[in-house]
Amino acid sequence: MADDDRTPQVRALLQQYLHSWLQVHQAEVDPADQWVEVQRGLVIYVCFFKGADKELLHKMVNTLLNVKLNETENGKHVSILDLPGDILIIPQATLGGRVKGRNMQYHSNSGKEEGLELYSQFVTLCEKELAANSKYAEAGVVVEHGTYGNRQVLKLDTNGPYTFN
Numbered sequence: 001m002a003d004d005d006r007t008p009q010v011r012a013l014l015q016q017y018l019h020s021w022l023q024v025h026q027a028e029v030d031p032a033d034q035w036v037e038v039q040r041g042l043v044i045y046v047c048f049f050k051g052a053d054k055e056l057l058h059k060m061v062n063t064l065l066n067v068k069l070n071e072t073e074n075g076k077h078v079s080i081l082d083l084p085g086d087i088l089i090i091p092q093a094t095l096g097g098r099v100k101g102r103n104m105q106y107h108s109n110s111g112k113e114e115g116l117e118l119y120s121q122f123v124t125l126c127e128k129e130l131a132a133n134s135k136y137a138e139a140g141v142v143v144e145h146g147t148y149g150n151r152q153v154l155k156l157d158t159n160g161p162y163t164f165n
Contacts, residue, residue, distance in 0.1 A: 008108075009052040010060060010118075011095040013045040016070060016158060020088055022146055023153035036144040041085030042070065043156070044126075047095035048110040048118045057118065061125045084136045089126060089145040090152050091119050116148045 018040050025034040044064055068077045070085060080087060096109040110118065123145045130136045130143055146152045 008049050009056055010049060011047045012060070012064060013092070013095060014064065014067070014069065015043045015045070015156070016160075017041065017043055017088075017156050018159055019157040021155040022088060022090065022144060024144075024147050036088075038086035038088050038142060038144050041083070041087055041141065042080045043088045043090060043154075045090050045092035045095060046119065046122060047092050048115045049096055049108050050110050052110055052114070052118055054118065054121055057122050057125055061122065061129055065126065065129055081130070081133055081136060084133075084139045084141050086141045087126065087130070087143045089123055089143070090154065091115070091146055091148045092152070112149060119148045 019038075020043065021035050021037050023035050065081055065087075066079045068079050068082075070078055070080055070083045072078055072083070093106060093109055093115075094104070097104040097106050098108065099105075109115065123143075127143050130141075
């Protein structure tokens with residue numbers, strides 16, 4: 001998603017999965033590593049760029065949750081809301097990287113405080129959107145999310161490289 005000048009404000013990557021585990025607290029922070037486990041659904045990797053603001057969040061949530069990329073048993077493509085499936089949201093600063101020489105640079109990414117605020121609001125909006133969806137609530141599916149600013153340890157089982165940018 002970009003502003004009117006076509007400068008990117010956020011980059012999101014979507015990936016289908018069958019089963020996944022995400023470490024939400026690292027051993028250095030919490031002596032007992034804490035993992036969340038989610039069943040079939042969608043991973044949303046997200047990176048906010050400098051200049052991103054909260055006005056883009058509602059459109060972003062609507063777009064990402066309604067895109068029809070999840071395949072049903074009969075081969076039909078539906079949104080994660082129609083599937084319904086679990087959602088795993090992971091902050092991913094590397095999506096903002098650019099190659100310069102042989103190194104990656106992340107000068108376009110938002111600052112830590114701004115990124116954390118946008119990420120937190122994005123997670124909250126996703127949770128609210130899903131809570132308002134009766135089909136989603138009836139299925140008992142969950143929304144889990146990674147910890148902003150930490151490396152994300154992820155174990156993912158997929159039935160193909162279904163990754164979308």
